[in-house]
Amino acid sequence: MHDQLHLTTTWVGILSLIIFIVGYYFIATEDKYHINKAKPALITGTGIFMLIGLYFSLNGMDGHHLEKEVEHLIVEIAGIFFFLYVAMTYIEAMIDRGVFSALRYNLVSKGYSYKKLFWITGLLAFFISPVADNLTTALILSTVLITIDKENKEFLVPGAINIVVAANAGGAWSPFGDITTLMVWVAGKGEFVDFLYLFPASILGWYVTAFLLSRFIPDGEPPFNAEEKRAEILPGGKQIMGLFALTISMAVISHQVLHLPAMWGMMFGLAILKLYTYYLNTKLSVEVDTDGLVCQKLNPFSWIAKIENDTLLFFFGILAAVGGLHFLGFLEYFTALYTQFGATTVNIGVGFLSAIVDNVPVMSAVLKSNPDMGVSTHAQWMLVTLTAGVGGSLISFGSAAGVGVMGKLHGIYTFASHMKYAWTVLVGYLLSVSIWYVQFIILGIGA
Template structure:
């Protein structure tokens, strides 16, 4: 019966990865997959076909456990829903703040700062902006902002495609070292697998290498030679509002304050994000974006409008995929070292068992090889379920090398294909970037950065600091 649950997951997963050929929003299979997995789990558990395991490694059998086992099943479901809700509330808060900034045209302040005609200089300016912004407002939002900026600066689509593709590499690299820079790092942070300072300390240098090396190589390539005409300078200045600068710095400042709030209070990150959203919302209610500001125009800049612009389908996708992975984690699949373990833990043991422990590869790399494989897979398969699976697969302590390397690999590995990350999918949709064009022109640059950053990470963690 376990195979039915795995089959549901595989079919759902394939439907998500093939959303473009199927012309089906990936939220649909994610929600159906999660509901069916838990439905089969519930029916099978009560029929005695299989056992359930919670996050504290306690296994429950309905036939022998009775009422206590029933409570264990319900408790496991509620625990996973609670952990998923933490991530979703956090994301809703962050997305709303970014939309409020955008309504007040705060990002025009950044756009007005780009004043160069050199393609090479523009490449580095855009790249550095993407790298820094993605760490603050997340890689998806940073990509949307910068592709919008590129449309105003570069009028030839053929030229713009190259810059947009490079933004994906920089944004994913920038998001990997920040607890709020990527959905996957946010998941690891909320699950208490990494701390904000631990992530920054050990992942920032590999991320810089992952971003800088492809950009250094690209700056000598033909598409980034010569000059462009920057026509939009005057327009950009004219588009700013009285509130643009205030809302930009307030919004970004409040998002950055979330890790500080968690460190001081030891409360979950979503509580800090709720406070941040409340403060930004409060200021947006009283600030005057225009000289002759009237009540009739207030709705144009309100938080209610910002909330209406949030992609709720993305939130529901994360709900579906995370609850589906939680279902797999909760299903007892086999026995390892005399203990019953869930599907994902069993998979982790099988993966590591596939590499002979007597071999030189295991001696030098071991778990790191599995994590690098996870990074490469994240280019093909969505990195959210991969990281959700890894959280269920391993029980290493907070801020261990394993979690830092997973944060780096899952965050940056997705750059190798245009469909491998949220940032890539956003750029693909906005600029109609062709999958094959990206594979031929950009994938090798992304792989170069990923591999170089991974080597630097392992040198820092394993050789310099001798972390186990």
């Protein structure tokens, strides 16, 4: 990477910051203006770099620097973009094969109450995300949530927040659970087992938030007709579930063992899914109608067509926008705060910044600047790992999991509906930080 430019006080820096703030405003007020969040994110991200390109051109600057920066950013965005692309395709495939309908039937037919279903989905999110990553986990369980009851917002909104918080908290104590934890691990700031010491802070912080949210869950049970036909997983459904687990494993192996991007393993998994559907189509039974034999063929492209493209484009836009601000030098101001206010204070603040901006570029800025963390260097890196992961839950689009659930529960789980209960997330966040302080600083466990 090239030396950081400092264009924050130039017209391009000031104008870019204004564009980012305006764009962020329209993202946050999606409910008010009914403008899909992908639109302001895209215009912000692409617009900032168009302005930077214009500035370079007008001032006769070497465009090679900008070109290299954009190439690096494209690789970073593509890694996330295609990871999500494949994960969403698999989820749509499982929806098509009745996997979530069957899970929903099994949960509802047992007579579980709304409150019990709330705790079951939260616990599943917390313990699946360390392996499957927080975004994939949130997408799967939010799909289950919306199939349980499509209309009861009193259940769906707290349930969605619970899944997002649980997925992010569960991802914080595993190197595979979140992109930011993976970045810290790969950078050598902690060994594999070091992240496991964040388990107490993660689970107790989530539990307190879940407990507070559960008080808003309505009594009673989801609507269930005793005569409702039992939902069964259709042919190929269980195999696709297995292929999805294999694909996630291939993503981890690609990154850790083969030195390839995680999305490479995901795309390999998509290729396997396509081959499997070809095989399945040759085995599926045919049914007879008045026209003769009709083959019930599966089409993977029909699954791809149903994925939340607005979520993918939102990520492209917001990561490009933050990448532009980083290129202009704005994130350097943030990392300079370590010297002025101390590592603990700033690392706690990282959680709040992660919620507003995005935890990936924030963590990237922290790692690139490699600030002086003081005497408790290891403990501080674990703190910033915890806060960057968990802090994203404070705002609905502060984490990949939140954005994914907003796409799944479109019009139900929104910025406004999340902020109504955001105080419960804040209480859990502050408790997680307090547990970290007692464990790492006072008791010295894991430090």
